[in-house]
Amino acid sequence: MGCYSFIKVMMILFNTLIFLGGGTLLGIGIWVAVDSKSFLNIFGSISADAAVQFVNVGYFLIAIGSLLVILGFLGCCGAQKESKCLLLIFFSIILIIFIAEIAGAVVALVYSNLAESILQPLLAPVLKNDYGRKDDVTRSWNMTMHDFKCCGFTGYSDFDGSYYLNQTRMYPSYCCNSNTSAVCSQAAAKTANVEGCFTSLLALIKQNAAIVGGVAAGICALELAAMVVSMYLYCQLDKGNSIH
Numbered sequence: 001m002g003c004y005s006f007i008k009v010m011m012i013l014f015n016t017l018i019f020l021g022g023g024t025l026l027g028i029g030i031w032v033a034v035d036s037k038s039f040l041n042i043f044g045s046i047s048a049d050a051a052v053q054f055v056n057v058g059y060f061l062i063a064i065g066s067l068l069v070i071l072g073f074l075g076c077c078g079a080q081k082e083s084k085c086l087l088l089i090f091f092s093i094i095l096i097i098f099i100a101e102i103a104g105a106v107v108a109l110v111y112s113n114l115a116e117s118i119l120q121p122l123l124a125p126v127l128k129n130d131y132g133r134k135d136d137v138t139r140s141w142n143m144t145m146h147d148f149k150c151c152g153f154t155g156y157s158d159f160d161g162s163y164y165l166n167q168t169r170m171y172p173s174y175c176c177n178s179n180t181s182a183v184c185s186q187a188a189a190k191t192a193n194v195e196g197c198f199t200s201l202l203a204l205i206k207q208n209a210a211i212v213g214g215v216a217a218g219i220c221a222l223e224l225a226a227m228v229v230s231m232y233l234y235c236q237l238d239k240g241n242s243i244h
Helices: 003-034 036-041 048-080 084-110 112-129 135-148 163-168 186-192 197-207 209-243
Strands: none
Touching: 003 048, 003 209, 048 084, 048 209, 084 209, 135 197
């Protein structure tokens, strides 16, 4: 078996696995999103917050599964049928994902202040207008603030003039230490000085920088390998066509 044939077979097998894995994720995601009740029965009795989180995970699995199915189909069929068009589309999608990941990593790790300036205008109005008003938004933020031991996006001041503050005359309990005050007033929140969730998230990423970096490097290596192989097959097809 020549080098071209070997790479072609490996390309087909690899993308078949991607296609099957994506189909599995897609199926699970649809099950969770459409029939979350029966899915959650597998895990027994859980809280309402956990149920909402499971449904959100379902939508995430649908998105990831769909992308993997498309990539697996393009890579497998492109190699099997020796289609330059499918191989080029496969290469282009992987390249777009790769560039987006690099850009996101640069913004998140090098320009954290820029990331904050981009996200804050998007999330601050949600805290002011929807927290305490919409159940799904309130639950999501409560879970985030509980898990990260944080308050708001940048701090308790994100709730100044908010719907929640106007209705309850107090800040969320997460903005105060439990032993500071029974009612989380502005003075108590200021004294507690609980950091914002964006700062907590950055700290968590820095604490696990080695793991995050290793996973990111592995994903990037696979993407580079997929681009190199698809382009190799594409170029070999060009050579074959020129001979004929």
